[in-house]
Amino acid sequence: MSDHLTTDRTDPTTAFDCPSCGTSSAGGPRDHCPQCLHTRHRDSADPCGAPMAPLAVAVHGPGDWRLIHRCTACATLTSAPVRADDHQVALMALAVRPLAQPPFPLGLLGRI
């Protein structure tokens, strides 16, 4: 775990080793695994080094898509820009999840 903590993610020669699916991805700098979108908790006030799961897609501004991660150990939330070579279907699946699984029937909106 310590070598992950000391890995400089801004070094383009450093591969990103996924803590979830094990894929090693070159072509950095990378914040997260382009396949399963997981990352490791390194960037925040109190990084614990545990794996972080993709939680949601967010729009910070026009054209600025971010991936929101939640730490599997300490529940900290972080955000990072998505990359052109991130798994597009995985990103879209995250983006449509709230609408695909609404907590109330959407047909109810017709009566508001």
Next chain:
Amino acid sequence: MPRRHRARQEPRTGRRAQRPKDVLHGPRGHRGDAFRCLGCRRDVPVRALGTAHRNHCPYCLTSRHVDGRAPGDRGEECRAPMDALTLAVRDDGEWLLIHRCRACGTLKANRPAGDDHPLALIRLALRPLADPGLAHLTGVVPGT
């Protein structure tokens, strides 16, 4: 917005006067049963349907950065508005509202309240899909 307590300068010593000890830890503008929303300026009753602790406006979903690590602990000094950024789905299928602090960028996950405006929630859920961000990344821009 008027501050509850302005830091006063002591004319002689130039030192800052000590903060009064009777500072209320509720939101500014707190009048016991309602608060003024930092986003839409509406008066919001503190009591919310289906939640013991309302932490965001049911109309525009804006919150305030007052809690530290634990929900409701009021352990944060920042106190800036937190905008509703996006929605997530928990493993049990419940929606989570993700807030982002306008001042410090901190992200927080909150449960929607029972009386949150459904249209405000749906609008938030549609935001990533309505934005051309992904199309720009993939080079697939609608209409080209």
